[in-house]
Every structure is written in C-alpha cells, then in structure tokens.
Amino acid sequence: MNGNSVPPADEPARQYYYMGKCQKWVQSFERRKGRRPTACIQTFGCQMNAKDSEKLLGVLLEAGFAASEDEASDFVLYNTCTVRDNANQRVYGRLGYLNRLKQKNPEMIIALCGCMMQEPSVVEKIKKSYRFVDLIFGTHNIFRLAELLYCCLEEKQMVVDIWDGTDQIVENLPARRKYPFKSGVNIMYGCNNFCSYCIVPYVRGRERSREPEDILSEIRTLAADGVVEVMLLGQNVNSYGKTLDVPMTFAELLRRVAEIDGLERIRFMTSHPKDLSDELIGVMRDCPKICRHLHLPLQSGSSRILKMMNRVYNKEQYLALVEKIKREIPDMSLTTDIIVGFPGETEEDFEETLDVVRRVRYDSAFTFIYSKRTGTPAAAMEEQVPEEVVKPRFERLLREVQQISSKVCRKDVGKTMTALVEGMDTHDGRLVTGRLGNNIMVHFPGDASDIGKLIPVMLLESKGFYYMGERLP
Numbered sequence: 243m244n245g246n247s248v249p250p251a252d253e254p255a256r257q258y259y260y261m262g263k264c265q266k267w268v269q270s271f272e273r274r275k276g277r278r279p280t281a282c283i284q285t286f287g288c289q290m291n292a293k294d295s296e297k298l299l300g301v302l303l304e305a306g307f308a309a310s311e312d313e314a315s316d317f318v319l320y321n322t323c324t325v326r327d328n329a330n331q332r333v334y335g336r337l338g339y340l341n342r343l344k345q346k347n348p349e350m351i352i353a354l355c356g357c358m359m360q361e362p363s364v365v366e367k368i369k370k371s372y373r374f375v376d377l378i379f380g381t382h383n384i385f386r387l388a389e390l391l392y393c394c395l396e397e398k399q400m401v402v403d404i405w406d407g408t409d410q411i412v413e414n415l416p417a418r419r420k421y422p423f424k425s426g427v428n429i430m431y432g433c434n435n436f437c438s439y440c441i442v443p444y445v446r447g448r449e450r451s452r453e454p455e456d457i458l459s460e461i462r463t464l465a466a467d468g469v470v471e472v473m474l475l476g477q478n479v480n481s482y483g484k485t486l487d488v489p490m491t492f493a494e495l496l497r498r499v500a501e502i503d504g505l506e507r508i509r510f511m512t513s514h515p516k517d518l519s520d521e522l523i524g525v526m527r528d529c530p531k532i533c534r535h536l537h538l539p540l541q542s543g544s545s546r547i548l549k550m551m552n553r554v555y556n557k558e559q560y561l562a563l564v565e566k567i568k569r570e571i572p573d574m575s576l577t578t579d580i581i582v583g584f585p586g587e588t589e590e591d592f593e594e595t596l597d598v599v600r601r602v603r604y605d606s607a608f609t610f611i612y613s614k615r616t617g618t619p620a621a622a623m624e625e626q627v628p629e630e631v632v633k634p635r636f637e638r639l640l641r642e643v644q645q646i647s648s649k650v651c652r653k654d655v656g657k658t659m660t661a662l663v664e665g666m667d668t669h670d671g672r673l674v675t676g677r678l679g680n681n682i683m684v685h686f687p688g689d690a691s692d693i694g695k696l697i698p699v700m701l702l703e704s705k706g707f708y709y710m711g712e713r714l715p
C-alpha cells in the first residue's frame with residue numbers, strides 16, 4: 243500500500259494530503275487541455291469574508307490552480323454574506339450568470355460557501371432550483387476546502403457539507419494575501435452578543451479566540467515578509483481572550499502586537515461600545531503604531547430602540563464613551579454603523595439617532611436600512627416599519643452624515659500626515675492613492691514604486707471623503 247493512501251486524521255495535515263490529491267487532478271487536467279485550470283473567488287460582505295477568501299485562494303493555489311479574476315473559470319467559488327437580504331439577492335442574481343457560463347464550459351465547477359450557506363432555507367433552495375451548483379459548504383468548515391473539492395472531483399454530483407458549529411480553529415493552512423504590504427489577521431471568530439436584528443451569531447457561531455502566540459507568530463511572519471500594516475479582525479474584538487484557558491484582554495494583545503519589529507500600523511475591527519475598556523483607550527493613546535481610528539457601531543441613537551436591539555448600552559452611555567475617547571485622544575477618528583427602520587422605530591426614535599450623529603460628528607458612517615433576517619428575534623417583532631417611512635428617513639440620515647463628514651474632513655487640510663500607498667489612482671496615472679492613519683484616502687503625485695511605502699503627505703484639499711495631497715521630501 244502506498245503510504246500516502248490513508249488520509250491523516252489531524253488538521254492541517256489532512257488538508258495538505260488532499261491538496262496533494264487535487265494536484266494530481268490538476269496535472270491530469272493540464273495534460274488533457276494543455277493549460278492549468280483557473281480558479282476565481284468572488285467575495286461578498288465584510289473583512290472577515292475577505293480574509294477567508296485569501297485562505298481559500300491559498301489552498302487552491304497550493305493545489306495547482308491558476309488564480310483568475312474572471313468568472314469564466316474552471317472553478318468558481320462565491321464566498322457569500324447574509325447580513326442583509328440584498329446580499330443574498332445579489333448571489334442568486336449572479337448564479338444565473340454562472341449557469342450560462344457553465345453551459346459553455348460543462349466541466350466548470352461552481353461552489354458556494356460562507357454565511358449564507360449556514361441558513362438551511364438557502365441550501366434547500368439551491369438544491370432544488372440551482373442544480374448546476376457542485377459544492378456547498380459553510381463558515382465552520384472552510385478549512386476543509388481541499389478535501390471537499392477532491393470529493394467533488396471524484397463524486398461528480400453535488401457535495402453539501404454544512405456544520406452547525408465548531409470549537410475548532412485550524413492553524414497553518416496556506417493563504418494568498420491580496421496586498422503584499424498589509425494584511426487582515428483573525429484574532430477571534432463568531433459572536434456571542436445576539437443583537438436582536440443580527441444573523442451573524444447564528445451563521446458564524448459562538449465566540450472563539452485564537453491563542454495569542456498563534457496571532458503574534460503570524461504577525462511576526464507577516465512583518466518579516468514586508469507587511470507594514472495589520473488589521474486585527476473579530477466581530478467584537480473587545481471581548482477577545484475571555485474564553486482562553488489563560489485569559490488575555492484585547493488591550494494586552496494590542497500592546498504585544500505593537501512590540502513586533504517592522505510593523506508600522508495596527509488597526510482593528512469591530513469594537514462593540516458595551517465593552518470598550520479604559521485599558522484599551524490607554525493603550526491606543528500611548529502607542530503611536532495603533533491607528534487613530536475607531537469603528538464604533540451606534541446602530542441607533544434611541545435608548546428605547548437600543549434596548550430592543552439588545553445592544554446593552556443606551557444613548558447617554560454611548561455619548562459618554564465618545565466624550566471619554568475624544569478627551570483622551572483628541573485626534574481620534576470615529577466611524578460607525580447605523581440601522582434605520584428597526585421594528586417599532588418612531589420619528590422620535592429616529593430624531594435621537596440624528597441627534598447622536600450631530601453630536602459625535604463621525605468621520606464617516608455606514609448607514610443601512612433594516613433588513614428582516616429570519617430566525618432573529620427582531621424578525622418576529624410586530625410593528626415592522628413600512629418602506630415608505632424608512633426610505634425618507636434613510637435619505638435624511640445619509641444627507642446629515644455626508645454633510646458632517648465633509649466638514650470633519652476639512653479640519654485636517656494643511657496638515658501633514660503619513661499615507662500608506664495602496665495603489666495607483668484609478669483615474670489619473672500620475673497619482674497614487676494612500677490611506678492615512680485615520681482611514682481616509684489621499685491622492686497625490688507618485689508612481690508604482692511608491693506602493694507599499696509610508697510617505698508623509700501635506701493635505702492640500704478636502705474632497706468630502708478623500709483628500710488631494712502633496713508629498714513631502
């Protein structure tokens with residue numbers, strides 16, 4: 243018997259075994275067709291999904307596929323999101339297009355993974371009405387891509403593997419970073435907060451923190467590989483470490499990350515206002531590597547609605563927290579998420595949201611129309627707000643947010659700040675686009691050799707959401 247013929251039980255060895263199996267398939271494809279099979283991953287949704295897609299692509303490249311941006315590929319994977327219904331609708335719409343591509347290339351493999359696949363009704367619908375899909379898996383078993391793909395290649399029928407949950411964190415699988423100079427780093431998975439509108443705790447499962455040593459060693463490796471900026475990722479980073487055998491606070495983790503040589507900038511997403519500690523504010527204040535940017539989702543400015551949302555803070559507590567942050571770190575940039583039209587929201591409740599927006603003066607805000615997610619407590623609440631009431635509120639909020647943010651951005655004109663150059667300007671080939679510590683973009687003269695470098699820039703003009711700048715020597 244060939245020593246390679248029994249798959250190892252342990253991870254990640256088992257997946258490397260299956261990557262080897264897939265390589266054999268890739269080689270035979272190449273012999274048949276005279277080219278390597280191509281793989282395209284489309285990511286929907288948040289930074290967590292973007293990070294997952296980098297891991298999925300790493301596995302496919304290790305298996306021998308050639309990466310492609312074109313959906314007319316031999317393997318197409320949609321990494322889906324289900325936080326709002328329009329994310330789901332986009333996936334269904336795009337599946338029709340994939341079906342037409344598959345008719346031209348019948349050997350094409352179509353796979354779906356991510357949050358939307360954790361909803362049983364979605365999987366049922368795909369099994370029934372989208373029979374051309376070859377592989378479906380969820381959020382808890384994405385580390386098994388190589389094994390599932392191999393199974394799909396062998397079985398030639400729809401493979402479905404969805405887990406209800408997991409306490410497993412599989413380390414040391416390959417990943418292909420999108421940018422050589424910056425990277426997301428997962429510090430925890432899942433969410434325990436159960437905000438009443440949110441489907442995330444149901445599709446991403448319970449909170450699990452990675453071991454600090456695993457996180458730190460990943461970041462050390464990234465820094466040695468030229469990464470200057472990391473974004474620590476978690477649904478609620480402020481509760482990092484609570485469930486570890488040896489608990490550690492998020493602030494302590496940040497302090498340790500900041501000690502890593504070569505790393506210039508540290509960001510993180512997302513903070514829940516309910517447990518943003520004084521210790522964290524202190525670490526941010528004292529450590530210049532940590533970017534002066536906090537994404538602090540408000541969701542609603544009405545204490546009554548916040549209670550129904552199960553957010554565990556009220557309007558006054560949120561405002562007091564913002565005041566404390568601004569007092570300790572005056573140049574802190576604040577951004578937020580706001581939902582309009584939560585069940586039972588009255589005009590008075592909405593005015594409270596506008597009031598918070600006017601008081602806090604966010605650098606920018608992501609605004610969402612409430613979307614009913616089946617299975618969440620809010621979906622069963624009476625008094626769902628009709629669309630004709632929500633739409634005008636949404637427009638009013640958007641206008642307010644935009645007016646304020648363009649004024650807030652103007653205050654830094656004339657200052658010099660450091661930009662991390664992320665790429666060439668897409669409209670003007672003589673300019674590059676960089677990200678400031680406060681997360682705002684600046685465009686200034688430069689060339690491709692600047693990409694990945696930190697460059698001091700004088701901010702000449704504010705264009706509302708971004709600046710035009712001039713590089714300093």
Ligand code: 5AD
Binds near residue numbers: 439541612
């Ligand atoms: N409807 C609208 N927006 C939602 N979000 C989460 N769930 C919903 C929903 N059901 C928003 C929240 C969250 C952001 C990621 O998405 O504002 O912070």
Ligand code: SF4
Binds near residue numbers: 440441442443477514
């Ligand atoms: Fe959803 Fe609330 Fe968890 Fe954020 S903190 S993922 S809004 S349940």
